[in-house]
Amino acid sequence: MGLTTTHTQANSYRNMKGKFPIEKFRQTQTPFYYYDSGLLRQTLRTINEEAGRHEGFCVHYAIKANANPKVLNIICQAGLGADCVSGGEIMASINAGFPASKIVYAGVGKSDWEINLGLDHDIFSFNVESVPELEVINELAMAKGKVARVAFRINPNVGAHTHANITTGLAENKFGIAMRDMESIIDQASALSNVKFVGLHFHIGSQILDMGDFKALCNRINDLQDQLERHHIKVENINVGGGLGIDYQHPNRVPIPDFKAYFDTYARFLKLRPGQTLHFELGRAVVAQCGSLITKTLYVKEGACKKFAIVDAGMTDLIRPALYNAYHKIENLSSEEPLETYDVVGPICESSDVFAKSIDLNQCHRGDLIALRSAGAYGEIMASCYNCRQLPKGYITEDFR
Ligand code: LLP
Secondary structure, rough: OOOOOOOOOOOOOOOOOOOHHHHHOOOOOOOEOOOOOOOHHHHHHHHHHHHHHOOOOEEEEEHHHHHHHHHHHHHHHHEEEEEEEHHHHHHHHHHHOOOOOHEOOOOOOOOOOHHHHHHHHHHHHEOOOOHHHHHHHHHHHHOOOOOOEEEEEEOOOOOOOOOOHEOOOHHHHHOOEHHHHHHHHHHHHHHHOEEEEEEEEEEOOOOOOOOHHHHHHHHHHHHHHHHHHHOOOOOEEEOOOOOOOOOOOOOOOOOOHHHHHHHHHHHHHHHOOEEEEEEEEEOOHHHHHHHHHHEEEEEEEEEOOOOOEEEEEOOOOHHHHHHOOOOOOEEEEEOOEEEEEEEEEOOOOOOOOOOEEEEEEOOOOOOOEEEOOOOOOHHHOOOOHHHHHHOOOEEEHHHOO
Protein backbone atom coordinates (compact mmCIF):
# COMPACT_ATOMS: atom_id res chain seq x y z
CA MET A 1 0.00 0.00 0.00
CA GLY A 2 3.00 2.23 0.38
CA LEU A 3 1.56 4.62 2.95
CA THR A 4 3.31 5.25 6.22
CA THR A 5 1.78 6.79 9.30
CA THR A 6 3.65 9.35 11.34
CA HIS A 7 1.87 8.96 14.64
CA THR A 8 0.78 6.32 17.08
CA GLN A 9 -1.61 3.65 15.85
CA ALA A 10 -2.09 2.23 19.32
CA ASN A 11 -5.77 2.87 19.71
CA SER A 12 -7.72 0.39 17.69
CA TYR A 13 -11.13 0.86 19.22
CA ARG A 14 -12.93 3.41 21.39
CA ASN A 15 -16.50 3.21 22.60
CA MET A 16 -17.52 6.23 20.62
CA LYS A 17 -16.49 4.58 17.37
CA GLY A 18 -17.62 1.44 15.64
CA LYS A 19 -16.07 -1.94 16.36
CA PHE A 20 -13.56 -2.66 13.64
CA PRO A 21 -10.69 -5.12 13.12
CA ILE A 22 -8.26 -2.23 12.60
CA GLU A 23 -5.11 -4.35 12.44
CA LYS A 24 -6.57 -6.35 9.54
CA PHE A 25 -7.77 -3.16 7.90
CA ARG A 26 -4.19 -1.88 7.88
CA GLN A 27 -3.13 -4.83 5.75
CA THR A 28 -5.95 -4.41 3.23
CA GLN A 29 -5.95 -2.32 0.07
CA THR A 30 -8.26 0.66 0.51
CA PRO A 31 -10.91 1.76 -0.24
CA PHE A 32 -13.14 -1.22 0.58
CA TYR A 33 -16.51 -1.96 2.10
CA TYR A 34 -16.63 -3.76 5.42
CA TYR A 35 -19.80 -5.53 6.54
CA ASP A 36 -20.25 -6.43 10.20
CA SER A 37 -21.88 -9.82 9.74
CA GLY A 38 -22.72 -10.08 13.46
CA LEU A 39 -24.80 -6.92 13.25
CA LEU A 40 -26.41 -8.07 10.01
CA ARG A 41 -27.45 -11.37 11.63
CA GLN A 42 -28.77 -9.57 14.70
CA THR A 43 -30.78 -7.21 12.46
CA LEU A 44 -32.24 -10.19 10.60
CA ARG A 45 -33.16 -11.91 13.88
CA THR A 46 -34.97 -8.75 14.97
CA ILE A 47 -36.85 -8.58 11.66
CA ASN A 48 -37.92 -12.23 11.92
CA GLU A 49 -38.96 -11.80 15.55
CA GLU A 50 -40.97 -8.62 14.99
CA ALA A 51 -42.58 -9.67 11.70
CA GLY A 52 -43.18 -13.14 13.16
CA ARG A 53 -45.51 -11.70 15.78
CA HIS A 54 -48.05 -10.97 13.06
CA GLU A 55 -49.97 -13.56 11.08
CA GLY A 56 -49.24 -13.60 7.33
CA PHE A 57 -46.32 -11.11 7.29
CA CYS A 58 -43.66 -12.07 4.71
CA VAL A 59 -40.46 -10.05 4.42
CA HIS A 60 -38.51 -9.77 1.18
CA TYR A 61 -35.11 -8.16 0.94
CA ALA A 62 -34.75 -5.45 -1.75
CA ILE A 63 -31.67 -6.70 -3.61
CA LYS A 64 -31.04 -3.22 -5.06
CA ALA A 65 -29.73 -2.02 -1.69
CA ASN A 66 -26.75 -4.39 -1.72
CA ALA A 67 -26.12 -7.46 -3.84
CA ASN A 68 -22.73 -8.46 -2.44
CA PRO A 69 -22.91 -12.29 -2.63
CA LYS A 70 -21.68 -12.75 0.96
CA VAL A 71 -24.30 -10.34 2.26
CA LEU A 72 -27.02 -11.96 0.14
CA ASN A 73 -26.05 -15.35 1.45
CA ILE A 74 -26.55 -14.31 5.08
CA ILE A 75 -29.92 -12.69 4.27
CA CYS A 76 -31.07 -15.73 2.34
CA GLN A 77 -30.13 -18.02 5.24
CA ALA A 78 -32.37 -15.96 7.51
CA GLY A 79 -35.30 -17.00 5.33
CA LEU A 80 -36.24 -13.69 3.72
CA GLY A 81 -37.60 -13.56 0.18
CA ALA A 82 -36.13 -11.34 -2.54
CA ASP A 83 -37.44 -8.20 -4.23
CA CYS A 84 -35.84 -7.71 -7.64
CA VAL A 85 -35.96 -4.92 -10.22
CA SER A 86 -33.96 -6.49 -13.06
CA GLY A 87 -32.97 -9.79 -14.62
CA GLY A 88 -29.54 -9.34 -13.10
CA GLU A 89 -31.08 -9.13 -9.64
CA ILE A 90 -33.19 -12.23 -10.29
CA MET A 91 -29.98 -14.08 -11.20
CA ALA A 92 -28.16 -12.71 -8.17
CA SER A 93 -30.96 -13.91 -5.87
CA ILE A 94 -31.18 -17.35 -7.47
CA ASN A 95 -27.39 -17.72 -7.23
CA ALA A 96 -27.50 -16.73 -3.57
CA GLY A 97 -30.09 -19.44 -2.91
CA PHE A 98 -33.32 -17.44 -2.57
CA PRO A 99 -36.19 -19.76 -3.57
CA ALA A 100 -37.98 -18.54 -6.73
CA SER A 101 -41.26 -18.96 -4.85
CA LYS A 102 -40.19 -16.00 -2.69
CA ILE A 103 -39.04 -13.69 -5.51
CA VAL A 104 -41.09 -10.66 -6.53
CA TYR A 105 -40.07 -8.67 -9.59
CA ALA A 106 -40.94 -4.97 -10.05
CA GLY A 107 -39.79 -2.24 -12.43
CA VAL A 108 -41.33 0.15 -14.96
CA GLY A 109 -39.29 -1.18 -17.89
CA LYS A 110 -38.96 -4.95 -17.94
CA SER A 111 -37.22 -6.32 -21.08
CA ASP A 112 -38.47 -9.49 -22.74
CA TRP A 113 -35.44 -11.53 -21.66
CA GLU A 114 -36.00 -10.41 -18.07
CA ILE A 115 -39.66 -11.41 -18.15
CA ASN A 116 -38.69 -14.76 -19.70
CA LEU A 117 -36.15 -15.32 -16.93
CA GLY A 118 -38.87 -14.73 -14.32
CA LEU A 119 -41.20 -17.08 -16.16
CA ASP A 120 -38.55 -19.81 -16.48
CA HIS A 121 -38.01 -19.70 -12.73
CA ASP A 122 -41.74 -19.48 -11.87
CA ILE A 123 -41.20 -16.50 -9.57
CA PHE A 124 -43.81 -15.60 -6.95
CA SER A 125 -45.06 -12.54 -8.82
CA PHE A 126 -44.43 -9.89 -11.44
CA ASN A 127 -45.28 -6.47 -10.04
CA VAL A 128 -46.77 -4.94 -13.19
CA GLU A 129 -46.61 -1.20 -13.75
CA SER A 130 -48.64 -0.69 -16.98
CA VAL A 131 -51.20 -2.24 -19.35
CA PRO A 132 -48.70 -2.69 -22.23
CA GLU A 133 -46.40 -4.56 -19.83
CA LEU A 134 -49.29 -6.81 -18.76
CA GLU A 135 -49.96 -7.68 -22.40
CA VAL A 136 -46.32 -8.54 -23.08
CA ILE A 137 -46.12 -10.76 -19.97
CA ASN A 138 -49.29 -12.54 -21.13
CA GLU A 139 -47.82 -13.11 -24.63
CA LEU A 140 -44.47 -14.36 -23.36
CA ALA A 141 -46.15 -16.64 -20.80
CA MET A 142 -48.42 -18.02 -23.53
CA ALA A 143 -45.38 -18.85 -25.69
CA LYS A 144 -44.07 -20.94 -22.80
CA GLY A 145 -47.44 -22.48 -21.95
CA LYS A 146 -47.33 -20.88 -18.50
CA VAL A 147 -49.55 -18.67 -16.39
CA ALA A 148 -47.70 -15.73 -14.79
CA ARG A 149 -48.79 -14.51 -11.38
CA VAL A 150 -49.14 -10.74 -11.54
CA ALA A 151 -49.63 -8.04 -8.94
CA PHE A 152 -50.43 -4.48 -9.92
CA ARG A 153 -48.27 -1.71 -8.62
CA ILE A 154 -50.66 1.07 -7.74
CA ASN A 155 -49.46 4.62 -7.34
CA PRO A 156 -51.22 5.54 -4.08
CA ASN A 157 -50.48 9.26 -4.35
CA VAL A 158 -49.18 9.24 -0.78
CA GLY A 159 -46.23 11.55 -0.08
CA ALA A 160 -43.37 10.62 2.20
CA HIS A 161 -41.31 12.96 4.35
CA THR A 162 -38.02 12.16 2.69
CA HIS A 163 -35.65 13.37 -0.03
CA ALA A 164 -37.48 14.34 -3.27
CA ASN A 165 -35.27 12.00 -5.33
CA ILE A 166 -36.36 8.97 -3.31
CA THR A 167 -40.10 9.66 -3.11
CA THR A 168 -41.93 7.29 -5.41
CA GLY A 169 -45.60 7.20 -4.46
CA LEU A 170 -46.81 10.57 -5.77
CA ALA A 171 -49.02 10.91 -8.84
CA GLU A 172 -46.22 12.84 -10.58
CA ASN A 173 -43.74 9.93 -10.23
CA LYS A 174 -43.21 7.49 -13.10
CA PHE A 175 -44.00 4.46 -10.94
CA GLY A 176 -47.14 2.39 -10.84
CA ILE A 177 -50.67 2.46 -12.20
CA ALA A 178 -52.98 5.36 -11.35
CA MET A 179 -55.60 4.47 -8.73
CA ARG A 180 -58.44 5.30 -11.11
CA ASP A 181 -57.15 2.64 -13.55
CA MET A 182 -56.87 -0.12 -10.94
CA GLU A 183 -60.18 -1.82 -11.61
CA SER A 184 -59.90 -1.62 -15.37
CA ILE A 185 -56.47 -3.29 -15.39
CA ILE A 186 -57.77 -6.03 -13.09
CA ASP A 187 -60.65 -6.56 -15.55
CA GLN A 188 -58.24 -6.65 -18.47
CA ALA A 189 -56.11 -9.24 -16.68
CA SER A 190 -59.12 -11.49 -16.14
CA ALA A 191 -59.71 -11.50 -19.91
CA LEU A 192 -56.14 -12.70 -20.58
CA SER A 193 -55.49 -16.44 -20.40
CA ASN A 194 -51.82 -16.50 -19.34
CA VAL A 195 -51.75 -14.12 -16.38
CA LYS A 196 -53.36 -14.53 -12.99
CA PHE A 197 -54.07 -11.49 -10.82
CA VAL A 198 -52.81 -12.20 -7.31
CA GLY A 199 -52.15 -8.94 -5.57
CA LEU A 200 -51.61 -5.24 -5.18
CA HIS A 201 -48.22 -3.61 -4.77
CA PHE A 202 -47.27 -0.21 -3.34
CA HIS A 203 -44.11 1.67 -2.42
CA ILE A 204 -44.10 5.28 -1.26
CA GLY A 205 -40.41 6.06 -0.92
CA SER A 206 -37.25 5.42 1.01
CA GLN A 207 -35.54 6.55 4.26
CA ILE A 208 -38.94 7.11 5.92
CA LEU A 209 -38.83 7.59 9.69
CA ASP A 210 -42.30 8.98 10.28
CA MET A 211 -44.66 6.05 10.92
CA GLY A 212 -47.48 8.44 9.97
CA ASP A 213 -46.42 8.05 6.32
CA PHE A 214 -46.91 4.28 6.50
CA LYS A 215 -50.21 4.80 8.31
CA ALA A 216 -51.35 7.05 5.43
CA LEU A 217 -50.49 4.23 3.01
CA CYS A 218 -52.52 1.77 5.14
CA ASN A 219 -55.56 4.07 5.02
CA ARG A 220 -55.28 4.38 1.26
CA ILE A 221 -54.99 0.61 0.82
CA ASN A 222 -58.03 0.09 3.08
CA ASP A 223 -60.09 2.37 0.81
CA LEU A 224 -58.91 0.58 -2.32
CA GLN A 225 -59.66 -2.82 -0.79
CA ASP A 226 -63.19 -1.68 0.17
CA GLN A 227 -63.70 -0.52 -3.39
CA LEU A 228 -62.56 -3.88 -4.82
CA GLU A 229 -64.66 -5.82 -2.32
CA ARG A 230 -67.76 -3.99 -3.47
CA HIS A 231 -67.02 -5.39 -6.92
CA HIS A 232 -66.32 -8.88 -5.53
CA ILE A 233 -62.68 -8.78 -6.62
CA LYS A 234 -60.50 -11.03 -4.50
CA VAL A 235 -56.92 -10.03 -3.67
CA GLU A 236 -54.60 -12.77 -2.36
CA ASN A 237 -51.75 -10.60 -1.22
CA ILE A 238 -50.82 -7.01 -0.48
CA ASN A 239 -47.25 -5.80 -0.92
CA VAL A 240 -46.44 -2.51 0.79
CA GLY A 241 -42.90 -2.11 -0.55
CA GLY A 242 -40.06 -0.96 1.68
CA GLY A 243 -38.90 2.41 2.87
CA LEU A 244 -38.11 2.11 6.58
CA GLY A 245 -35.28 4.54 7.32
CA ILE A 246 -32.24 4.31 9.55
CA ASP A 247 -30.42 6.67 11.92
CA TYR A 248 -27.53 8.02 9.84
CA GLN A 249 -26.54 10.38 12.68
CA HIS A 250 -26.08 7.66 15.30
CA PRO A 251 -24.92 4.37 13.80
CA ASN A 252 -23.33 3.30 17.09
CA ARG A 253 -26.26 4.20 19.30
CA VAL A 254 -29.03 3.01 16.97
CA PRO A 255 -27.55 0.17 14.94
CA ILE A 256 -30.90 -1.58 14.44
CA PRO A 257 -33.94 0.32 13.12
CA ASP A 258 -37.24 0.25 14.95
CA PHE A 259 -38.76 -2.77 13.23
CA LYS A 260 -41.28 -3.17 16.03
CA ALA A 261 -42.83 0.24 15.39
CA TYR A 262 -42.77 -0.43 11.64
CA PHE A 263 -44.50 -3.82 11.64
CA ASP A 264 -46.87 -2.80 14.44
CA THR A 265 -48.01 0.19 12.34
CA TYR A 266 -49.10 -2.13 9.55
CA ALA A 267 -50.63 -4.65 11.97
CA ARG A 268 -52.65 -1.89 13.58
CA PHE A 269 -53.80 0.16 10.61
CA LEU A 270 -53.96 -2.16 7.61
CA LYS A 271 -57.16 -4.20 7.46
CA LEU A 272 -56.05 -7.48 5.97
CA ARG A 273 -58.82 -9.73 4.65
CA PRO A 274 -58.97 -13.33 5.93
CA GLY A 275 -56.20 -15.43 4.38
CA GLN A 276 -54.41 -12.45 2.84
CA THR A 277 -50.64 -12.28 3.17
CA LEU A 278 -48.80 -8.99 3.65
CA HIS A 279 -45.45 -8.60 1.90
CA PHE A 280 -42.66 -6.14 2.67
CA GLU A 281 -39.64 -5.20 0.56
CA LEU A 282 -37.03 -3.79 2.90
CA GLY A 283 -33.61 -2.77 1.65
CA ARG A 284 -31.90 0.02 3.57
CA ALA A 285 -33.20 -1.00 7.00
CA VAL A 286 -31.70 -4.48 6.57
CA VAL A 287 -28.17 -3.65 5.43
CA ALA A 288 -27.29 0.04 5.86
CA GLN A 289 -25.94 0.02 9.40
CA CYS A 290 -23.78 -3.08 9.05
CA GLY A 291 -21.68 -1.54 6.28
CA SER A 292 -18.87 1.01 6.30
CA LEU A 293 -16.67 2.32 3.54
CA ILE A 294 -13.11 2.16 4.78
CA THR A 295 -10.69 4.59 3.21
CA LYS A 296 -7.26 5.96 3.90
CA THR A 297 -6.15 9.57 4.25
CA LEU A 298 -3.80 10.41 1.42
CA TYR A 299 -3.03 14.02 2.22
CA VAL A 300 -4.06 16.75 4.61
CA LYS A 301 -4.10 19.99 2.66
CA GLU A 302 -4.28 23.44 4.18
CA GLY A 303 -6.55 25.45 1.86
CA ALA A 304 -6.92 29.22 1.89
CA CYS A 305 -9.65 29.11 4.51
CA LYS A 306 -10.06 25.46 5.48
CA LYS A 307 -8.38 22.10 5.84
CA PHE A 308 -9.04 19.24 3.47
CA ALA A 309 -8.65 15.61 4.38
CA ILE A 310 -8.12 14.00 0.98
CA VAL A 311 -8.99 10.32 1.12
CA ASP A 312 -8.54 7.51 -1.39
CA ALA A 313 -12.29 6.77 -1.70
CA GLY A 314 -14.39 8.97 -3.91
CA MET A 315 -17.90 9.47 -5.21
CA THR A 316 -17.27 6.46 -7.45
CA ASP A 317 -17.23 4.29 -4.31
CA LEU A 318 -20.06 6.01 -2.42
CA ILE A 319 -22.18 8.38 -4.48
CA ARG A 320 -24.89 9.19 -1.92
CA PRO A 321 -23.35 12.45 -0.58
CA ALA A 322 -22.78 13.80 -4.13
CA LEU A 323 -26.12 12.62 -5.49
CA TYR A 324 -28.50 13.30 -2.60
CA ASN A 325 -26.42 15.50 -0.34
CA ALA A 326 -26.67 12.54 2.04
CA TYR A 327 -25.02 12.53 5.45
CA HIS A 328 -22.73 9.68 6.47
CA LYS A 329 -21.03 9.81 9.84
CA ILE A 330 -17.26 9.86 9.40
CA GLU A 331 -14.77 8.57 11.97
CA ASN A 332 -10.99 8.62 12.06
CA LEU A 333 -10.19 5.09 13.22
CA SER A 334 -6.46 5.73 13.65
CA SER A 335 -6.43 8.85 15.81
CA GLU A 336 -7.61 9.96 19.22
CA GLU A 337 -5.93 13.33 18.93
CA PRO A 338 -7.95 16.53 19.50
CA LEU A 339 -10.72 17.32 17.06
CA GLU A 340 -10.09 19.49 14.02
CA THR A 341 -12.42 20.70 11.33
CA TYR A 342 -12.08 19.28 7.81
CA ASP A 343 -13.76 18.98 4.47
CA VAL A 344 -13.43 15.30 3.61
CA VAL A 345 -12.98 14.92 -0.13
CA GLY A 346 -12.12 12.22 -2.64
CA PRO A 347 -9.69 12.12 -5.59
CA ILE A 348 -12.26 12.28 -8.42
CA CYS A 349 -12.16 15.14 -10.92
CA GLU A 350 -15.55 16.56 -9.93
CA SER A 351 -16.26 19.38 -7.50
CA SER A 352 -19.11 17.36 -6.07
CA ASP A 353 -16.67 14.67 -4.93
CA VAL A 354 -17.08 15.73 -1.33
CA PHE A 355 -18.12 13.38 1.47
CA ALA A 356 -18.64 16.07 4.11
CA LYS A 357 -17.97 19.74 4.70
CA SER A 358 -16.70 21.29 7.94
CA ILE A 359 -16.89 18.21 10.11
CA ASP A 360 -14.89 17.48 13.23
CA LEU A 361 -12.49 14.56 13.12
CA ASN A 362 -9.70 13.48 15.40
CA GLN A 363 -6.68 15.14 13.88
CA CYS A 364 -5.88 13.51 10.55
CA HIS A 365 -2.53 12.41 9.21
CA ARG A 366 -1.43 10.68 6.06
CA GLY A 367 -2.26 6.98 6.33
CA ASP A 368 -5.09 7.31 8.87
CA LEU A 369 -7.98 4.91 8.32
CA ILE A 370 -11.30 6.67 7.93
CA ALA A 371 -14.71 4.99 8.18
CA LEU A 372 -17.77 6.31 6.37
CA ARG A 373 -20.55 4.74 8.36
CA SER A 374 -24.07 3.49 7.51
CA ALA A 375 -22.91 2.72 3.98
CA GLY A 376 -24.19 -0.85 3.67
CA ALA A 377 -27.20 0.21 1.59
CA TYR A 378 -26.89 1.87 -1.83
CA GLY A 379 -23.12 2.07 -1.38
CA GLU A 380 -21.11 -0.71 -3.01
CA ILE A 381 -23.97 -1.48 -5.39
CA MET A 382 -23.98 2.08 -6.80
CA ALA A 383 -20.21 2.22 -7.31
CA SER A 384 -18.88 3.10 -10.76
CA CYS A 385 -15.60 2.97 -12.65
CA TYR A 386 -15.55 6.66 -13.58
CA ASN A 387 -11.99 7.95 -13.97
CA CYS A 388 -11.06 4.30 -14.78
CA ARG A 389 -11.11 3.49 -11.11
CA GLN A 390 -11.41 -0.02 -9.76
CA LEU A 391 -14.62 -1.02 -8.07
CA PRO A 392 -14.22 -1.26 -4.29
CA LYS A 393 -14.10 -4.78 -2.85
CA GLY A 394 -16.48 -5.90 -0.12
CA TYR A 395 -15.46 -7.96 2.94
CA ILE A 396 -17.47 -9.40 5.80
CA THR A 397 -16.26 -9.99 9.35
CA GLU A 398 -15.35 -13.63 8.62
CA ASP A 399 -12.92 -12.53 5.87
CA PHE A 400 -10.74 -10.91 8.54
CA ARG A 401 -10.56 -13.83 10.97
N1 LLP B 1 -39.47 -1.62 -3.20
C1 LLP B 1 -39.43 -0.77 -4.24
C2 LLP B 1 -40.47 -0.88 -5.27
C3 LLP B 1 -38.44 0.23 -4.32
O1 LLP B 1 -38.43 1.07 -5.34
C4 LLP B 1 -37.46 0.31 -3.29
C5 LLP B 1 -36.40 1.30 -3.35
C6 LLP B 1 -37.53 -0.62 -2.23
C7 LLP B 1 -38.56 -1.56 -2.22
C8 LLP B 1 -36.55 -0.61 -1.10
O2 LLP B 1 -36.61 0.57 -0.39
P1 LLP B 1 -35.82 0.74 1.01
O3 LLP B 1 -36.41 -0.23 2.01
O4 LLP B 1 -34.39 0.46 0.76
O5 LLP B 1 -36.07 2.13 1.37
N2 LLP B 1 -30.43 5.02 -3.89
C9 LLP B 1 -31.29 5.69 -2.93
C10 LLP B 1 -32.49 4.85 -2.55
C11 LLP B 1 -33.34 4.46 -3.73
C12 LLP B 1 -34.50 3.57 -3.35
C13 LLP B 1 -35.16 3.02 -4.55
N3 LLP B 1 -36.23 2.12 -4.30
C14 LLP B 1 -30.46 6.07 -1.71
O6 LLP B 1 -29.24 5.84 -1.72
O7 LLP B 1 -30.96 6.64 -0.74
